Amino acid sequence: MKGTVTVKSHISHKALARYIAGTVKERHRGRIAEHLAECGRCRSRHGKMIAAIAPRYSMLRASEAAKVRVLRSRDRLAEDETARTPSGLRSLLPQHPRAVLAGSLALAAAVVAAAVLLFRPPVEEVRPYLAAANVDGGVVINDRPLIDRERVFEGSAITLPEKTSARLEYGRGFSITLIGPALFTVDRLMSRGDSEPVELECSLRQGILVSDSGGTRTVAYAYNTPGARIEPTGTEFLLQSAGGATLVVMKTGSVTVKHGASAERVTVAAGSRCMVKEKADVSKASPEDLKIFDSMDNLRDGAFERQILKPEPLVKDNNLKQPLRTPRPVVRERTGDNAMGRIQPDAPSDGNRTARRDTVTGPSKTGSREQERINKNKKLLREARQAIRQKRRTPK
């Protein structure tokens, strides 16, 4: 042990402390005891330490009253506990604290889950839309002015007066430039998924449009005119509808033009033009025809009168909500003996289209039934008025 144990030298404080504490090593214990027996000074220090740390409280006893107090306190606490013993489910808490805790947590989780399910905000349906751009004054959408950057959704009807234009865009690249006077409706604009192209189907009842897909395949689109259906496959072309005729002037790509009456299909390639009247005539477009695509402003201002059909003034169409579709060339009779008779549809006319289809195939849609009912009522009214007039004319 360091600095300790020679008879000649005295015991250090540390060694003495450890000796008294009983933590000195056994081999040193005997030597320290020997030294204490021989050295008076160290013996005195040892005695002083022993006296200093001698027990002073071990002889003290707590009174008997202390035990009585403790037992009485126990009884009082027991009474309090009885008075505060919870009933019902709360009584389970002291006995099954973990089970109650687990149950409470499960209940809370269920409540939170139910709240989340019940009160979650409705999932916003992302409806595809066309964005309006470069809109001239006077352009109307659904009987109100169309403004730049306005969203054009499915079912919208756009009317352009003379010498006005507007552009509708979808994403990057795809655009439709409308030149007035024109009547244009977006019959279908829907998305089947993020990876699928948007399905767009429009009706150009009259007027001019220049369609440019911009090389993108994000939109699968088709146009209907009163006399034809145009199904492009990624192109830039002009489409005009005027006086029952349809004109297609191709710049790039190609389109399939389907004659409305005969259902004849022709493909119009780049640098060609197609006039659809009684039938679809495809011819090579002149260089002047292709200059149409250079400036939409010139086209709007009537600079290409000879290259296009003569624009007709706007015709008010009350049936804009009704999509303009090419008539079915062949329709099976639903009733009849042979049931295989074919009916050749009349020349396409927007006004009597619905009535004709209803006559042939029966009212297939609620809108058609409604129209039929209105027509019937009008007819009854007309007959009633005629009867009144005749009655007045008849001399008494």
Add this chain to the structure above:
Amino acid sequence: MKRPVSAFFVIVITMIDNKTLSDIYDRHHHELFVYICGFTRMPEVAEDFLHDAFVRLIRYSQKYPLDPTNIRAFLYRTARNICIDHARRNKKLNISPLEENLKSGGGDPQTDLELRELRGTVDSLVDARDQLSRSVYLMRTELDMPYQEIAGALNISERTAKRKMSSMLEYLADSLEKAGFKLFMLILLSLLAILFVIYR
């Protein structure tokens, strides 16, 4: 107090009954009382603290099942906490040195006086140490408990208990030696001053 693993889901907790409490009290009250006296040095206060420690044990038994192997440690820990709280609240905790309860030094008044002075010094030195060292010191000196029991009661290792005790005694021996030297020097200087005044 650790909860038995087997009773993870179904634990029936009943408040400690009178007989059990009485047994526990009989088994531990003396050592606890002495231990608390070592802190407070006032038997009346120590009795109150002893009562408080047992009341806390009863309240604990109302909420959790008692583990018999840990009751002693619980009581010591609770008693120590009560003493610490009291000492914090009342800085004048050690105002009464229990003179009347001290052992007589052997009848010689001079020796008794010296012994009392020595114990007073030791008390102040012990009070200056940390609570754990004081606890070990009190259990070892007052209750003569083996280090193993001290370790169990204070929830420390036996080696720590021994180290704390040795450290405390070294500190006491060193401090007392220095205090003795200081006293000797003080007396010596006083004598020299008196002689200087007389013979000037």
